Amino acid sequence: MTPLLKVERLSKFYGQRIGCADVSFDLYPGEVMGIVGESGSGKSTLLNCMAGHQPLDAGQVLFNTRTDGMRDVVTMSEPERRMLGRTDWAFVHQHARDGLRMNVSAGGNVGERLMAVGERHYGGIRDQAMDWLGRVEIAADRIDDRPKQFSGGMQQRLQIARNLVTGPRLVFMDEPTGGLDVSVQARLLDLLRGLVREMGLSAIIVTHDLAVVRLLADRLMVMKDGHVVETGLTDQVLDDPQHAYSQLLVSSVLQV
Amino acid sequence: MSDYNFAYLDEQTKRMIRRAILKGLAIPGYQVPFASREMPMPYGWGTGGVQVSAAIMTPQDVFKVIDQGADDTTNAVSIRRFFERTAGVSTTETTTEATVIQTRHRIPEQALTEDQILVYQVPIPEPLRFLEPSEVETRKMHALEDYGLMHVKLYEDISAHGAIATAYAYPVKVEDRYVMDPSPIPKFDNPKLSMPAIQLFGAGREQRIYALPPYTQVVSLDFEDYPFEATKANHSCGLCGSTDSYLDELIVDDAGGRMFMCSDTDFCSARRAKGHTGTSGAPFQEEAV
Numbered sequence: 001m002t003p004l005l006k007v008e009r010l011s012k013f014y015g016q017r018i019g020c021a022d023v024s025f026d027l028y029p030g031e032v033m034g035i036v037g038e039s040g041s042g043k044s045t046l047l048n049c050m051a052g053h054q055p056l057d058a059g060q061v062l063f064n065t066r067t068d069g070m071r072d073v074v075t076m077s078e079p080e081r082r083m084l085g086r087t088d089w090a091f092v093h094q095h096a097r098d099g100l101r102m103n104v105s106a107g108g109n110v111g112e113r114l115m116a117v118g119e120r121h122y123g124g125i126r127d128q129a130m131d132w133l134g135r136v137e138i139a140a141d142r143i144d145d146r147p148k149q150f151s152g153g154m155q156q157r158l159q160i161a162r163n164l165v166t167g168p169r170l171v172f173m174d175e176p177t178g179g180l181d182v183s184v185q186a187r188l189l190d191l192l193r194g195l196v197r198e199m200g201l202s203a204i205i206v207t208h209d210l211a212v213v214r215l216l217a218d219r220l221m222v223m224k225d226g227h228v229v230e231t232g233l234t235d236q237v238l239d240d241p242q243h244a245y246s247q248l249l250v251s252s253v254l255q256v
Numbered sequence: 257m258s259d260y261n262f263a264y265l266d267e268q269t270k271r272m273i274r275r276a277i278l279k280g281l282a283i284p285g286y287q288v289p290f291a292s293r294e295m296p297m298p299y300g301w302g303t304g305g306v307q308v309s310a311a312i313m314t315p316q317d318v319f320k321v322i323d324q325g326a327d328d329t330t331n332a333v334s335i336r337r338f339f340e341r342t343a344g345v346s347t348t349e350t351t352t353e354a355t356v357i358q359t360r361h362r363i364p365e366q367a368l369t370e371d372q373i374l375v376y377q378v379p380i381p382e383p384l385r386f387l388e389p390s391e392v393e394t395r396k397m398h399a400l401e402d403y404g405l406m407h408v409k410l411y412e413d414i415s416a417h418g419a420i421a422t423a424y425a426y427p428v429k430v431e432d433r434y435v436m437d438p439s440p441i442p443k444f445d446n447p448k449l450s451m452p453a454i455q456l457f458g459a460g461r462e463q464r465i466y467a468l469p470p471y472t473q474v475v476s477l478d479f480e481d482y483p484f485e486a487t488k489a490n491h492s493c494g495l496c497g498s499t500d501s502y503l504d505e506l507i508v509d510d511a512g513g514r515m516f517m518c519s520d521t522d523f524c525s526a527r528r529a530k531g532h533t534g535t536s537g538a539p540f541q542e543e544a545v
Contacts, residue, residue, distance in 0.1 A: 078396075078400060079400045079401075082400055082402060086404070101408070104408055104412060105412060105415055105416075107411070107415055108408045108411050108412050108415065111408065111411055112404055112405065112408050113404070115404040115407040115408060115411065116402065116403075116404025116405075117404070120407070120478075120479055120480050121479060121480045121481055122411065122414055122479040122480075122481050122482050123481050125411065126415070143415075144415050144416065
């Protein structure tokens with residue numbers, strides 16, 4: 001089976017400092033990969049580099065495109081990368097306000113990607129927006145409300161709907177549950193897990209919350225100081241951590 | 257006439273503006289940056305249009321200025337006087353006689369010809385500005401034809417008002433490439449944008465010039481199930497009785513009385529001179545006699 005995403009020796013430096021160094025991995029269709037590590041370990045840098053939000057200093061990010069097979073998204077032209085960004089890729093930001101248009105109604109937010117790829121039928125756009133709001137458990141009568149009037153959890157769910165409406169194959173998530181209280185987190189995770197399974201999505205989830213990866217991720221990558229220190233199946237890494245830092249990380253979680 | 261260089265601007269400035277105009281004509285709908293000069297009038301009064309007019313004007317030109325369709329409002333009168341004094345060109349209020357027409361927010365009702373140039377005053381040339389505040393980003397969006405956001409605005413209109421409520425500065429797509437702000441003309445005028453005359457757009461404060469060559473394809477953006485409609489008030493002109501011209505609404509007394517009349521004053525008076533009269537036109541005619 002060909003991987004959906006193939007990252008090879010990706011490195012990013014901030015001057016003298018290491019952002020992330022020499023990261024390589026394959027992601028297969030339908031697989032969810034978790035990246036964990038402490039603050040400053042380079043996990044967000046890695047995610048932004050892969051998603052084309054930041055230039056990288058060395059390495060390749062190969063994506064299995066629908067038309068041309070494996071393509072390096074780093075050397076890809078900007079229009080092509082943007083096209084990927086609004087069709088096959090999705091990016092869920094930690095803060096919903098970074099990923100949403102706060103002055104545009106919920107329906108408009110969900111419809112934007114559809115219109116960007118050429119959908120020109122208002123009724124059709126609205127039906128799809130309505131459908132997606134339903135899937136992320138936002139009441140249909142909120143379709144014309146602005147995200148400003150939504151709670152944090154609803155904003156995050158709206159952001160997910162907005163990203164998944166074009167049926168992407170790869171979702172990048174940066175701390176999707178950050179800043180939400182635990183019960184809202186639990187529902188969001190439940191929702192995400194359902195959507196990932198139902199749509200057969202591949203996802204890369206960056207988080208410092210081990211509970212999130214335990215629930216969502218098939219495989220895990222532990223990062224420390226810009227380097228990958230351990231990889232493996234999620235349960236394997238969490239139950240039997242080998243590297244000293246992984247052991248510290250796992251033992252730091254408060255057992256209630 | 258020795259006080260000023262012909263048409264106020266110095267020749268080097270005109271050359272710079274003409275180059276921007278030529279580039280604009282070569283890439284219809286593309287906003288060309290230019291080094292806008294300070295003009296002896298405030299920004300928002302048509303400094304962009306005046307600079308474009310000054311750059312293309314020749315001593316033989318006959319100049320007309322329209323302000324919201326009218327020839328006799330402050331803006332129109334003062335710009336007309338400005339060029340009478342600084343260029344010595346003859347001016348007119350008759351659309352058919354003019355060779356250069358500077359306009360604010362209207363296209364004349366009278367169809368223009370290949371021998372005429374229409375110069376628009378533009379306050380905000382960037383159609384994406386109120387959706388995306390960053391100039392860097394909007395330029396990138398134009399370069400990459402990333403125009404999904406424009407339809408988000410129209411979507412929002414329909415979801416809030418049940419129809420596309422944008423009534424002026426209605427966005428258009430030029431030759432299937434650039435999305436362009438046609439300046440704040442009513443959307444009633446949008447279908448006229450494909451015309452035999454050259455159209456030049458000048459934004460002084462924003463330092464942009466763009467252009468439409470003759471017979472350019474200009475399409476107003478819309479949805480399949482909410483197609484573009486050129487709307488006007490559903491009345492006839494009270495003075496000349498015209499049913500197909502764009503109308504202004506006037507409050508005529510303190511009792512809620514109102515009348516509708518052509519916004520294009522030249523068009524209206526030409527019709528009245530030919531003997532057309534509207535419902536409220538009679539008293540005016542009596543007074544005039």
